[in-house]
Every structure is written in C-alpha cells, then in structure tokens.
Amino acid sequence: MSGRxxxxxxxxxxxxxxxxxxxxxxxxxLVRFDGVSKTFGDTTAVDDVSVSIYEREFFALLxxxxxxxxxxxxxxAGFEQPDAGRILLAxxxxxxxxxxxxxxxxxxxxxxxxxxxxxxQNIAFGLKQQKMARDEIAPxxxxxxxxxxxxxxxxxxxDQLSGGQRQRVALAxxxxxxxxxxxxDEPMAALDKKLREETxxxxxxxxxxxxxxxxxxxxxxDEAMVVADRIAVMREGRIVQVGRPAEVYEAPADRYxxxxxxxxxxFEGRVAASENGVVRLVSGDGxxxxxxxxxxxxxxxVAVRPEKIAVHAEPPQQGxxxxxxxxLDYGYLGDWTTxxxxxxxxxTLRAARANxxxxxxxPLGCDDPVWLTFATSSAVxxxx
Amino acid sequence: xxxxxxxxxxxxxFLWLAIFFxxxxxxxxxLSLSDAALAxxxxxxxxxxxxxxxGVQAFLAGLDGETYARLTQDRLYLDAYLSSLxxxxxxxxxxxxxxxxxxxxxxxxxxxxxxxxxxAVILPFWTSFLIRIYAWIAILKPAGLLNVVLAKLGLxxxxxxxxxxAVLLGLVYAYLPFMVLPLYAVLDRQDETLIEAAQDLGATxxxxxxxxxxxxxxxxxxxxxxxxxxPMAGEFVIxxxxxxxxxxxxxxxxWTEFFANRDWPAASAVAIVxxxxxxxxxxxxxxxxxKVLR
Numbered sequence: 001m002s003g004r005x006x007x008x009x010x011x012x013x014x015x016x017x018x019x020x021x022x023x024x025x026x027x028x029x030l031v032r033f034d035g036v037s038k039t040f041g042d043t044t045a046v047d048d049v050s051v052s053i054y055e056r057e058f059f060a061l062l063x064x065x066x067x068x069x070x071x072x073x074x075x076x077a078g079f080e081q082p083d084a085g086r087i088l089l090a091x092x093x094x095x096x097x098x099x100x101x102x103x104x105x106x107x108x109x110x111x112x113x114x115x116x117x118x119x120x121q122n123i124a125f126g127l128k129q130q131k132m133a134r135d136e137i138a139p140x141x142x143x144x145x146x147x148x149x150x151x152x153x154x155x156x157x158x159d160q161l162s163g164g165q166r167q168r169v170a171l172a173x174x175x176x177x178x179x180x181x182x183x184x185d186e187p188m189a190a191l192d193k194k195l196r197e198e199t200x201x202x203x204x205x206x207x208x209x210x211x212x213x214x215x216x217x218x219x220x221x222d223e224a225m226v227v228a229d230r231i232a233v234m235r236e237g238r239i240v241q242v243g244r245p246a247e248v249y250e251a252p253a254d255r256y257x258x259x260x261x262x263x264x265x266x267f268e269g270r271v272a273a274s275e276n277g278v279v280r281l282v283s284g285d286g287x288x289x290x291x292x293x294x295x296x297x298x299x300x301x302v303a304v305r306p307e308k309i310a311v312h313a314e315p316p317q318q319g320x321x322x323x324x325x326x327x328l329d330y331g332y333l334g335d336w337t338t339x340x341x342x343x344x345x346x347x348t349l350r351a352a353r354a355n356x357x358x359x360x361x362x363p364l365g366c367d368d369p370v371w372l373t374f375a376t377s378s379a380v381x382x383x384x
Numbered sequence: 385x386x387x388x389x390x391x392x393x394x395x396x397x398f399l400w401l402a403i404f405f406x407x408x409x410x411x412x413x414x415l416s417l418s419d420a421a422l423a424x425x426x427x428x429x430x431x432x433x434x435x436x437x438x439g440v441q442a443f444l445a446g447l448d449g450e451t452y453a454r455l456t457q458d459r460l461y462l463d464a465y466l467s468s469l470x471x472x473x474x475x476x477x478x479x480x481x482x483x484x485x486x487x488x489x490x491x492x493x494x495x496x497x498x499x500x501x502x503x504a505v506i507l508p509f510w511t512s513f514l515i516r517i518y519a520w521i522a523i524l525k526p527a528g529l530l531n532v533v534l535a536k537l538g539l540x541x542x543x544x545x546x547x548x549x550a551v552l553l554g555l556v557y558a559y560l561p562f563m564v565l566p567l568y569a570v571l572d573r574q575d576e577t578l579i580e581a582a583q584d585l586g587a588t589x590x591x592x593x594x595x596x597x598x599x600x601x602x603x604x605x606x607x608x609x610x611x612x613x614x615p616m617a618g619e620f621v622i623x624x625x626x627x628x629x630x631x632x633x634x635x636x637x638x639w640t641e642f643f644a645n646r647d648w649p650a651a652s653a654v655a656i657v658x659x660x661x662x663x664x665x666x667x668x669x670x671x672x673x674x675k676v677l678r
Contacts, residue, residue: 079580099583100592112581116599125595126585177585 036085047237063234120154254384292381416652483563546628570604
C-alpha cells in the first residue's frame with residue numbers, strides 16, 4: 001500500500017489525551033483487582049479478573065445483565081468476598097476489611113435513601129459515622145447540597161423529592177465523607193432519557209471538579225462512552241477488553257465487543273494476505289482490505305461500522321472495498337439516516353449517513369440501486 | 385345503576401359499624417346511665433313505648449350519672465383501673481423486649497425458614513385459648529411441671545400460681561403473636577439495601593441497626609404495643625384463671641358486677657370508662673400512622 005501515510009498513526013480517541021496513567025508503568029493504581037473470582041452456587045459470576053483503576057479516573061464496567069459487573073463492584077465495596085484473588089486499595093489488601101471500614105462509598109441503583117431521615121440527615125449519615133464534629137457537619141452538608149444543586153432542600157423528606165432529586169441526594173450522601181473511590185451502580189437507570197443525558201454531563205463535571213476516582217457499572221454503552229475515561233467490557237464474568245471509549249469502539253478486541261458497542265457489519269472470510277498492517281480477506285461477499293494483522297489461511301472477520309460506509313447512487317471509481325446492492329429499507333432519524341442495503345439475497349448491510357443539509361427530499365429511497373464503499377483504514381480485522 | 389351500586393358500597397361499611405359497634409355501644413352507654421333495680425332485666429328506667437313520646441321523655445329524665453359518681457367513691461374501682469393499666473403496660477414492655485428479637489430474627493432468616501417460623505408463631509391459635517391458659521395452671525401449680533423441673537435441677541420450688549407474676553406470664557404468653565406479627569411485617573418489608581447503604585457509609589452492623597432498622601420499625605412496634613395493651617387492659621380470662629383473688633383487674637370487676645352483683649349499670653360504667661381511657665392511646669396511634677402515611 002503506497003498511499004498509506006508514513007507518519008505514526010494518529011492516537012485514537014482525541015479527548016483528554018494527556019490523562020493516561022494506565023499507560024505509565026511507574027503509576028501506582030488506586031485499585032487493583034488481581035485474579036479475582038467469585039462463584040454463586042454453580043454459576044461463575046466473576047472469572048479471574050485482573051484490572052487496575054487509577055487515581056482521578058472515571059472507570060466504567062460495561063456489560064449485559066448477569067455479566068458479573070455488579071458483583072465485581074460489590075466485592076470492592078465489601079458486600080461480597082472473592083473466592084480467589086486479591087483486591088488492593090492503594091497497595092493494601094482489603095480482603096479482611098468489612099464494608100464499614102473501607103473508604104469506598106457506593107451510590108445504590110435504587111438509591112437506598114433512608115426514608116426516616118431528611119435530605120440533610122441522609123447526607124450527614126456518613127459524616128456522623130466518621131465522628132465529624134457537629135459544627136463541621138452542617139457546613140459540609142450545605143456544601144454538598146449546593147454541589148448537587150439542591151440548595152435549601154435540606155429539610156425536605158425523601159418522599160417529597162422527585163426521582164432526579166433523589167438521585168442527587170444519593171450522590172451527595174456518598175460523596176460527603178470524601179471516599180477514595182465512588183462506586184456508581186447503574187446510577188441513571190431510573191431516570192428518563194433527557195434527564196439521564198444531563199446527569200451524565202453533570203457527573204463528569206463533578207468528577208473533574210472534585211478530582212475524585214469514580215467507578216460506574218452500567219449496561220448502557222452510550223452512557224459508558226460519554227462518561228468514562230476507560231471502559232472495561234465484561235462478558236460472562238470476564239473482562240474482554242479495557243480501553244478508552246474510542247479504542248473500544250474503533251478497535252474492538254473481538255466480535256462480541258464490536259457488536260455490543262454500536263452497530264457493526266461483519267464479513268467472514270479467509271485471510272489471503274497480511275502485510276504492512278493491512279489484511280486482505282476473501283469472503284463470500286467479495287474481497288476486502290482492512291487495517292490489522294491476521295494469520296494467512298485462517299478464518300477472520302472484517303468489521304466496519306455503518307457510519308463509515310459511504311452510500312453512492314452511481315458506481316464509484318475505486319475498486320477495493322466496494323459492494324453493489326439495493327436499498328431494502330431506511331430509517332430517517334433526523335440527525336442520521338440509516339440504510340438497510342441488500343447486497344445478495346438474504347444478506348444485508350447497514351450504512352448510515354449524516355444528514356448534513358436540511359433537504360427533506362432524500363435522493364435515495366427504497367429499491368434504489370446503490371454502491372457501498374469504505375476505506376481500508378475505516379475497517380478492522382477481527383480474529384476472534 | 386352503577387352510581388347506586390357504588391353508593392351502596394360506600395354505605396355498607398358504615399351500616400356494618402352502626403349495627404355491630406355503634407348500636408351496642410349506645411346500649412352500654414344507656415345502661416351505664418341507668419340505676420340498678422330489682423327487676424328483670426335488673427335496671428331502670430326503661431322506655432314505656434305505650435306512652436309514646438311522653439314515655440321516651442320520662443325515660444330520658446330517669447337517666448343520670450349516679451353510677452359514675454359511685455365509681456369515684458369506692459377505692460376498689462380506682463385500684464382495679466390502676467392495676468389493670470399497670471399490668472397491661474408491664475406486659476407490653478416485656479412483649480416488646482421479647483417480641484422484637486423474635487420478629488427481627490425471623491425477618492433475617494432465609495425465606496423458606498421464615499414462612500415456617502411465622503407459622504410457628506401463629507400455631508398456638510389452632511388450640512383453644514382457654515385450654516392453653518388451663519395448661520399454664522398445670523404448669524404453674526405447686527406440684528406442676530415447673531416445680532418438677534426445678535426439683536430435678538435441685539432448685540427450690542416456687543409458688544407463683546394465683547399471683548400477679550402468673551398473670552403477667554399468661555398475658556405475655558397469650559399476646560406474643562400479636563406483638564411479633566406487626567413487628568415482623570415492618571421488618572420483613574424493610575429494604576435490605578438500606579442496611580448495606582448504612583454499612584457502606586461507615587456504620588458497623590450494630591450501629592446500622594440502631595440508626596436505620598430500629599427507627600424504621602417503630603410504627604410496627606407502636607402497632608404491636610397497641611394491639612397488645614388495649615385487650616390486655618380489659619383481659620378477664622387470664623387474671624381470673626391464673627391470678628386468683630389477689631389480682632384486681634377491670635375485666636374481673638366488670639364480670640363480678642354483671643354476674644355476681646347483678647349491677648348492670650356499674651358494669652357498663654366501668655366498661656365505658658375503660659373504653660374512654662383506651663381511646664387516648666388509640667387516637668395517638670392513629671395520628672402517628674397518619675403522619676407516617678403523609
């Protein structure tokens with residue numbers, strides 16, 4: 001490939017490039033899971049997980065329900081004991097510490113606010129437990145209330161609050177004693193979409209202002225992508241991939257991660273050649289080139305995201321990575337239009353196009369013949 | 385049609401209350417304002433319906449509070465009141481101390497065991513109340529089971545039958561389910577993640593209990609205390625069978641006035657005063673419940 005740029009590839013994931021303690025071999029992780037396993041009866045909830053979380057990081061555990069992400073978090077909080085492995089907090093094994101001695105606080109999924117206490121009393125709960133002086137508690141509670149924008153609500157009863165307000169009280173209560181790490185268990189599951197998006201940004205801003213370490217458990221990939229510095233994708237008790245949101249999205253470790261985060265088109269085939277970081281794959285749909293390496297002669301997959309596939313009404317000049325097809329269906333989403341293109345009987349691909357202009361009369365419609373192309377650098381090779 | 389039916393549905397409970405509560409209550413209230421008489425039934429005045437409205441007027445004129453005045457003159461009544469309330473209060477306190485750990489223990493058991501234990505709490509109801517109290521006589525009498533066991537253990541015999549101790553024992557035994565069940569209901573309903581949240585925020589398991597579990601269970605404790613205190617204050621069978629002649633309780637006083645002395649108005653007046661006394665804690669409870677619901 002002569003047309004490839006010789007300069008080093010641009011780093012994937014443009015934002016907050018400078019914050020990457022996980023890339024620094026000298027950095028000491030705040031939390032380290034070391035070969036942690038946990039079984040409940042016959043089911044293995046967590047299977048030999050090793051991962052490190054660093055100071056000031058916003059770390060997300062992402063996976064479908066039952067993948068072990070909540071169990072992993074509860075082991076850090078101390079509510080479950082690992083069957084094997086160690087959990088280290090600031091280089092200290094916390095195995096023997098009961099939950100109340102761990103400087104780790106959790107925001108529970110259903111908030112678990114104390115119904116017999118007022119908003120202020122809920123927030124002061126952990127402070128009283130720390131034997132903080134009475135005249136220090138009140139200002140700290142006020143500070144927390146304004147931090148979560150609930151000024152003047154301290155005297156309210158919990159049942160007088162809306163869902164969003166309860167969520168913020170739970171957040172303030174967990175943050176008030178200044179934990180080393182804040183655990184968020186599906187914190188936005190009970191909020192509606194609009195409020196959820198607002199809260200995601202608030203949560204990120206809060207984490208930045210306080211300079212604290214957050215760990216979130218979620219099944220919502222959009223949420224993990226928005227808030228997290230790094231995402232650990234879990235499947236059946238194991239961590240399949242850990243990386244920045246852009247890494248996980250653009251360079252998935254395997255087909256599972258590729259399919260779990262976003263939409264993906266896969267071409268299964270045999271690796272014909274692998275040189276200069278480009279793989280040539282021969283599949284039933286045609287021959288494709290994609291970035292990556294693969295064992296020649298073995299089965300592999302070329303994966304390409306719908307938004308990286310260009311849809312043309314006329315046959316393109318370019319020869320490689322081109323497919324002809326027919327629009328089977330399309331969905332207009334306002335910002336995007338997604339096309340379902342049939343490239344062979346019973347074989348469809350997804351392509352998405354940003355609606356960059358306000359034209360309401362789309363040039364492409366059902367049954368129109370189209371040509372799909374994607375760049376070699378836009379596709380990846382997956383071997384698993 | 386539908387509207388009529390819903391109106392009926394609204395009226396029925398009131399009708400029920402009127403027939404089975406308000407009407408009997410008015411009868412007793414009327415009786416308490418009458419005077420004892422050597423007649424059949426043994427009180428006067430009675431309404432002479434043949435006189436029409438004049439008869440009703442004559443009847444109303446005959447009613448007076450003399451019986452109530454009599455209650456204040458005889459120490460016996462006041463003593464009976466005080467000892468009834470004292471025994472009921474002591475019993476309630478003991479029941480709270482025994483019932484709370486039982487209810488808490490059951491609520492922390494695995495679900496299947498929990499059901500079995502709740503059954504075990506209710507099980508005594510399957511035997512006649514009277515027989516169970518008689519059984520206590522057999523246990524407590526001088527040559528009864530208790531003393532046999534004490535003798536086997538080389539301990540001195542006790543003679544507590546026909547004492548207040550025996551009455552308290554009987555009260556606590558008989559009313560334990562009424563204390564355990566409402567407490568269990570609130571403790572079982574309590575969200576376990578609240579305890580986790582408390583521990584997560586630095587509370588030891590003991591501190592989590594006192595700062596979260598206990599305050600949230602207080603309405604259940606109040607319900608149990610009232611469910612026990614109110615009927616215990618008017619209890620008749622237990623003091624009669626286990627307390628002998630030493631124990632003075634209102635239930636017994638009412639029974640004696642009614643059956644032995646044939647003084648129906650006095651029995652009714654004692655009952656009305658007891659009801660009035662017990663209404664105060666009931667109202668307090670209602671108010672507290674309303675606060676919880678709000």
